[in-house]
Amino acid sequence: MSEFQWVLKGRCYKLGHDVWHAGGVVPSWIITGRHFDPKDIIPHLFEETDPGFHTRCKPGDIIVTGKNFGMGPKMNGYIAMQALGLGLVCESMPFLAYRAAIGCGVRVMTDCVNATDLCDTGDEIEVNFRDGFFINHTRDIRREYPPIPDALMEIVELGGNAGWLQQWQAKRATAGS
């Protein structure tokens, strides 16, 4: 647990405001077809806005978005982001989209005011999700933003709700309750 990487450093991938989950994050058919296996979703992440995104992104890369990211709260895109080791920094998200991202174990910070003014696609970004730091090394900009709340860190560390529940059950079994 102590080795969990709360600090990600990588390439910035910038999106605008009002990105719908269906269409903007993953194609609608991924959602309606109930695809929850990361292998099935990854090739289609951001497919409609940036075909081939999954071949270019690397673990540690950060998606920086404008307001209202992930409208129409669904899990599918976050499953892929978690599996790819990507971070997410949003100016705002509908709360249930944020909840879905946390539940999928995504390192995510929201309410990051004007974050899209601080970076561009391709910039070298470093984000500390535990302490709430955002650093753009390309432009030498540093900001503080609200980090992941303490109470939710364990869910993210364990890879999301499924991992959290698995660990809860394992602990209970060990305790012999």
Next chain:
Amino acid sequence: MSALTAVEKVLAAKSGRNSVKPGDVVSPDPDYIMIHDGVVMAAKRELDALGITRLAAPDKVMMVTDHDVIYGSARAAERGAFNRKAAAQWGVKNFFDVGRGGHGHIFPMESGLLLPGMFYFDNDRHATNAGAIGAFGFRMGTEISRVLATGTNWVMVPKTVRLTLKGRLQSGVHARDVGFHFAAMLKQEKLSADLDYRVLEYAGDLEQFDLASRAALCSTPTEIRAYGVFVPPSPAIIEHAKERGQRPFTPVYSDADAAYDADLTLDISRLEPQVSLPGSVENAVDVSKVEGTVIDHAFIGSCGSGMWEDLVTAASILKGRRLAPNVRLFVAPGSETTNRRLASEGLLGIFIEAGAVMLPPGCGPCNDAVIGPVHSGEVSMSTATNNNAGRFGAKDAQLYLGSPATVAASAVAGKITDARKLN
């Protein structure tokens, strides 16, 4: 201690704290854990795969059957059998099988299971209906499995928006009309508030609203992203809860000096019956703007309009009348109790004589069109919770929404009609 809103008081009390504020993360101990028939299978399989076969609090679990009540397919019957077995394996105390209870967001308030001041977790977002009795139900979605396993889940304390209603509704205008109009006012920016993950708390001239009208008030804000709705319980609501209550309860009210994220006022004294045009509840206009639109399909029911008083309103219009030849009307009472009362008080005959098709208590077409759907190109007038494209059938069908009175009058006339003008 600082002043608190109703939701802050309830979440603090259920979390063993003196106080909470918006943004705090708490794990409340719920009065109930509700799960409906459509999602039991997924939750059970998820927990079984983890080796979790015992629930934290089976006595608190309320398993309801309202989404697919009469099994229109072999698959639905299979799901029903699975649910029955799951209820037995889990030892669920309150299992409401087919023909028992009715709509999970209606009958617990009617029967005194859900009482003022309570808090519960639910898989479904229409848990907001709890606000009608002065309680809170929070939607967990697929995370209901964690609640079933552990007895709780994390909740971030939401902010509260207050909406003060001024004046009395005119005769023939319904609480659903208030919700449609409010949504339109927000969309048109004549009122300004962000309802995302907020509790919408009503204030003002609320004595005029009975329990059914309060459920109606809870409906539309849910469709525009409110996470909770709260109608401070009136003396009449408290009396209802005392009469039916199956355990002691403590009503909760916001402190007079509590802080609100936004404070809005809406004059409802001159409101006309509203119709939400296809696509969104926010597209509400006065009924006069769309009178004459020919309809094919009509539906009265859903968690927003399925209570006894809603059906009394509809029956008062259908009495002695027949549906227009071009219209099929489906009616889904909210509860088995209401169904029996319709029979014993003679209202069932009115619906049947008018030519309506009675559906079993539950969601009716408003759940993914498992029953009574619309076909491509058809026009529907209903009291469904929302009219997003494809809500109950073909995506290119035109779904209009109105109050039970407007829907009943339109079904009789064969076209959208102001019930006050029906000959």
